[in-house]
Structures are given as structure tokens and as C-alpha cells.
Amino acid sequence: MRIFKHMTGAVIGLLMASPLMASTPFAAPQAPTPSPQPSAPMAEPENDKSETDKKDTSKFSDRRKLLDTIRQGVVIIKTKAQIGGSGDAASWSGTGFIIHLGKGLIATNHHVVGNTVCTYEIKFSDGTTAPAKLAYFDPLHDFAFLRVDPEKLPKKSLALELSDQSPKVNDTVYSMGNSANDEFSTFKGTVFSIYENMGPFSDQSFRFSGLTVGGASGSPVFSEDGKVVGIICGGKFVSGAALPIQYVKDALKYVQEKTTPPRYSIGTTLTYGDLRDSVEAGLIPSKAAEEYLTAFPEANNKVLIVDSRAAGSEALTKLEGGDIIWKIDGQLIGPELYKFEAILNQSKVKDTSILENLVGSGKNREITLHVYRGGQLKEIKITPYVLTTYKQQHFIRFAGATWFADNEQSRLMIGDLGPSVYMSPSDSVSPFKELLSNMPLFPSQPIKITAIEGYKLTNLEDLEKAIKAIKSKRILVVKYVDLIGTLGFDAMLLSDRLERQGLVKYQAEFDTPKFYRFDTDKEQWGIQEIK
Numbered sequence: 001m002r003i004f005k006h007m008t009g010a011v012i013g014l015l016m017a018s019p020l021m022a023s024t025p026f027a028a029p030q031a032p033t034p035s036p037q038p039s040a041p042m043a044e045p046e047n048d049k050s051e052t053d054k055k056d057t058s059k060f061s062d063r064r065k066l067l068d069t070i071r072q073g074v075v076i077i078k079t080k081a082q083i084g085g086s087g088d089a090a091s092w093s094g095t096g097f098i099i100h101l102g103k104g105l106i107a108t109n110h111h112v113v114g115n116t117v118c119t120y121e122i123k124f125s126d127g128t129t130a131p132a133k134l135a136y137f138d139p140l141h142d143f144a145f146l147r148v149d150p151e152k153l154p155k156k157s158l159a160l161e162l163s164d165q166s167p168k169v170n171d172t173v174y175s176m177g178n179s180a181n182d183e184f185s186t187f188k189g190t191v192f193s194i195y196e197n198m199g200p201f202s203d204q205s206f207r208f209s210g211l212t213v214g215g216a217s218g219s220p221v222f223s224e225d226g227k228v229v230g231i232i233c234g235g236k237f238v239s240g241a242a243l244p245i246q247y248v249k250d251a252l253k254y255v256q257e258k259t260t261p262p263r264y265s266i267g268t269t270l271t272y273g274d275l276r277d278s279v280e281a282g283l284i285p286s287k288a289a290e291e292y293l294t295a296f297p298e299a300n301n302k303v304l305i306v307d308s309r310a311a312g313s314e315a316l317t318k319l320e321g322g323d324i325i326w327k328i329d330g331q332l333i334g335p336e337l338y339k340f341e342a343i344l345n346q347s348k349v350k351d352t353s354i355l356e357n358l359v360g361s362g363k364n365r366e367i368t369l370h371v372y373r374g375g376q377l378k379e380i381k382i383t384p385y386v387l388t389t390y391k392q393q394h395f396i397r398f399a400g401a402t403w404f405a406d407n408e409q410s411r412l413m414i415g416d417l418g419p420s421v422y423m424s425p426s427d428s429v430s431p432f433k434e435l436l437s438n439m440p441l442f443p444s445q446p447i448k449i450t451a452i453e454g455y456k457l458t459n460l461e462d463l464e465k466a467i468k469a470i471k472s473k474r475i476l477v478v479k480y481v482d483l484i485g486t487l488g489f490d491a492m493l494l495s496d497r498l499e500r501q502g503l504v505k506y507q508a509e510f511d512t513p514k515f516y517r518f519d520t521d522k523e524q525w526g527i528q529e530i531k
Contacts, residue, residue, distance in 0.1 A: 073160040076123040095177030095218040104150040108218035133523040139387040140201040142233040163227035177219030195335040202270040204337035212240035264384035267313025273305040296334035311417035327370035347384045393518035400430030419458040422446040451479040476504045
């Protein structure tokens with residue numbers, strides 16, 4: 001399970017569960033009462049006690065029925081990575097829940113389904129299992145869909161109902177899943193924050209109290225009426241974070257029809273800033289702040305601010321870090337990250353070719369932003385572009401390393417415009433580890449490879465051609481750029497991003513390069529040996 005981005009280091013300790021129904025120790029003290037005078041004993045009102053018992057019994061009976069029902073829609077996911085980012089096969093487990101019976105669709109996290117060639121085994125509440133295929137994952141946010149043959153679903157399986165309501169602070173919620181491999185375990189919690197940004201990208205999440213440990217990822221978070229309000233995507237052991245279920249609902253409308261959900265970006269990541277501090281610093285007029293708090297009384301003093309901007313995007317030149325997002329297309333947006341993205345996703349694309357680099361193509365509907373910058377409200381027009389998963393679903397395995405192309409994540413996180421080819425020497429015996437000999441703590445970090453034996457690399461097809469041409473070579477001359485940084489002399493970090501040259505000893509007779517491509521129609525990986 002993912003840990004919050006603001007946590008550093010490892011956390012080791014004992015997990016101690018507290019009773020769910022513990023009584024409060026904060027009852028107000030009662031005033032002393034006079035000593036009672038002797039009187040005839042009064043009969044206890046049996047009817048009142050009986051009615052109370054009936055209510056308590058009914059309450060627990062209803063809760064048991066609720067959990068029994070939810071259990072029919074929750075599944076345990078066992079993922080096995082056959083090859084890819086880690087080189088050798090690896091396995092892990094998580095949770096999911098059925099969202100469409102007729103289509104056999106299961107919602108879970110992207111990090112549960114993995115980023116490479118994986119197989120999936122689904123375990124249902126009756127103990128039976130079935131294989132699943134990858135149906136969809138979001139380009140940036142941490143959710144994905146698996147698909148099982150509807151005929152393999154147990155007869156008592158249920159598709160959980162997805163709520164139309166967003167959770168509110170102090171709502172009671174439950175989660176059910178595979179926490180610490182305790183299958184179908186249930187925890188009760190309370191929502192304590194509804195405007196959070198847990199991940200590296202602009203996803204709105206809410207936080208709740210309750211035990212969340214490894215294996216809980218992908219669990220449904222549901223309200224007392226049994227409707228799913230979120231999907232767990234991370235935690236701090238004693239609290240959890242969940243994506244609002246609206247993200248899943250929006251994508252489901254398309255995936256159930258085997259079409260790709262529309263996803264757009266303006267090339268920014270947004271995060272939350274402090275409203276009052278911004279007013280005091282002169283970044284927002286006090287009158288505007290009052291208007292804001294009137295419109296969003298539950299904002300908890302949070303405003304949306306521009307964090308990073310993707311290389312090559314309009315945002316890089318039109319927006320500045322720290323800009324406060326005030327309106328989008330005339331609507332006061334408040335702290336609503338989900339709503340901001342939903343408006344972007346309504347952009348109309350005229351050219352849907354996933355092979356075309358759509359960044360800055362200007363083929364989509366222009367949106368109008370109003371942002372506060374230095375206390376002044378500015379109008380900025382910007383054109384969204386299409387986000388796809390195409391490049392994330394293609395990679396090459398060569399010389400014990402995984403090779404992949406630039407994508408939206410790399411553009412946002414390391415500022416590389418591309419087109420580029422990255423290499424991660426994931427196998428312990430990969431000869432390409434020599435290029436990272438100065439980075440002992442991160443020996444498999446990806447670096448940008450610009451050329452091999454004089455063959456320029458801008459995409460995976462270039463790499464495929466180069467591999468075919470160099471198979472007879474034993475010493476390879478490699479040009480590369482370390483975009484993250486390596487340890488240099490006197491343990492200083494070198495991050496000049498200049499092209500360097502290295503020599504790699506390659507033994508073609510012990511290597512079988514392969515090109516992996518995901519077929520979205522067949523929902524399976526295609527593997528082609530590079531000869």
C-alpha cells in the first residue's frame with residue numbers, strides 16, 4: 001500500500017486495534033442529589049428495558065446484514081508480475097470490489113494491478129477463484145479496472161452501489177478488504193478531512209481514521225447505508241486515504257462500453273495552500289477570501305495552487321508556480337480538485353490519434369482560468385490536451401534492463417519534454433548498472449539513453465532497430481543523461497543533466513530482447529522477440 005507523500009523513512013511498530021464501540025470517558029459530571037427518603041419499592045418498567053434491548057438488537061442485526069451484503073461484492077486480488085520493472089517475477093496482494101456484474105468489472109488501485117506484464121487471481125467471498133484481465137488504468141490517478149468472465153462470478157456476487165454523495169467530515173465509514181492479508185476484514189472509522197492531495201498528481205482524496213495496512217489498497221470505503229463513497233489508495237496505519245468514488249463512476253461509464261474514458265490535462269499539478277496565509281501575504285484580497293469562505297464553508301482554509309508544470313506544455317509559459325486557481329470557465333472552483341478535473345475532461349478533442357503528440361496541438365476546446373498572482377486577478381486562456389496510457393503500455397526488455405518512453409508522469413516529475421527513451425537496469429546482473437555505479441542507494445533508477453553505438457534513440461522503435469544492428473558487438477558505446485542526479489566526488493550530488501558517455505559489456509548470446517505491447521481490445525499483453 002502507498003504511504004502518504006509527506007512521510008519519510010520507514011515506520012516499524014506494533015499495530016494495536018481499539019474497540020469499535022468503546023464508550024466515551026468524557027461524560028459530564030452529575031450534580032450531587034439529596035439522599036432518597038425511604039419509600040415503597042417501585043417496580044422497574046420492564047417494557048422500557050425490553051424496547052431498548054430490541055433497538056440495540058435491531059441495530060446490530062442491521063449492521064451484520066450490511067456487512068454480509070458488502071462481503072458479496074468485495075474480492076481479494078493476487079497479482080503476479082511475470083516480467084518488467086523488477087526484472088524477476090514478483091507477487092503481491094490487494095483488494096477490489098465488483099462494480100458491474102454483467103461486464104465482470106472490478107475496481108481497484110493502479111498500484112495493485114502493477115505497471116508491467118501481470119496475471120491476476122480473484123478470490124471471492126465464498127472461497128472460489130477466477131482469473132482476471134486488465135481492463136483499464138488511469139494515466140495519473142491511482143485506480144484501475146480488472147475484468148473477469150461474468151460466468152465465473154459466484155451466484156451470490158453483488159455489484160456494490162456507488163454513492164452519488166461525497167463524504168463529509170465526521171461521517172461514519174467502513175472499509176472491508178485484505179488488510180495485512182486478513183481477508184475480508186472490516187474496520188470502522190470517521191472521516192476527518194475531505195480536501196487532501198495525497199499523491200504526486202492532482203487527485204483529491206479524503207482521509208479517515210481506521211487501521212489501513214498493506215493489502216488494504218483497493219478496498220471500498222462505504223457509508224452506513226452501504227453505498228461506496230471511496231476507494232482506499234494509501235494510509236498511515238492508523239488512518240487511511242481514499243479517492244472519492246466519483247473518479248471511478250466517471251470512468252466506469254466508458255469502460256463498461258469498452259471505450260476509453262476522456263482524460264485531459266493542462267500540464268500542471270495542483271496542490272493545496274493556506275487561504276489565510278495567502279491573504280496576509282497580500283496574494284489574495286481579503287474581500288475575495290470572504291466570498292470564497294461563504295461559497296465553500298467546509299474548505300478548511302484551503303485553496304488550490306499551481307505546483308509543477310509539465311515540460312512543453314502551455315502551462316509552463318502561461319502559469320507560474322504559486323498561482324492561486326480561483327475560477328475555471330467562470331466557476332469559482334474552491335478546493336474542489338475533482339471538479340476542476342471533471343471540467344477539463346469535458347473538452348472536445350478533434351483528433352484522437354494516440355500516436356500523435358498532442359501536447360500544444362491546439363485541437364481542443366480552450367478553457368479560461370482566473371488566477372490570483374501577487375494579489376492581482378489574471379485571466380489566462382489555455383488549451384487542454386489528451387492524456388493517454390499508450391506509452392505506459394509499451395516497453396522493451398533488453399540486457400537485463402527495462403526500457404520505456406517518456407510519458408505525462410516523466411514530463412511532470414522530472415521536466416523532460418521528450419521524445420525520450422529511459423532505461424532502468426532492474427536485473428542485478430544487467431551490464432547497464434555500470435552507468436549507475438555512483439548511485440549505490442538507487443542502483444535501478446531510470447536514466448535517459450540518447451544513443452547506442454551511434455544510433456539515436458527517441459522512441460522504442462528506434463531502440464528496436466538499434467538492438468537488431470548491435471547484436472554482434474561486445475562493447476557498446478552508450479550516450480546518456482542522468483536527469484535525477486548521481487553521487488560525484490566527495491559525495492556531492494551531480495545534477496547538471498549533461499550528456500555523458502559510458503562503455504557497456506554486452507553478451508548477446510545470453511540475452512533475448514523482447515518488445516511488450518498491451519492490446520487494449522484483447523486486454524492482454526503481446527510479446528514479440530527482437531531478432
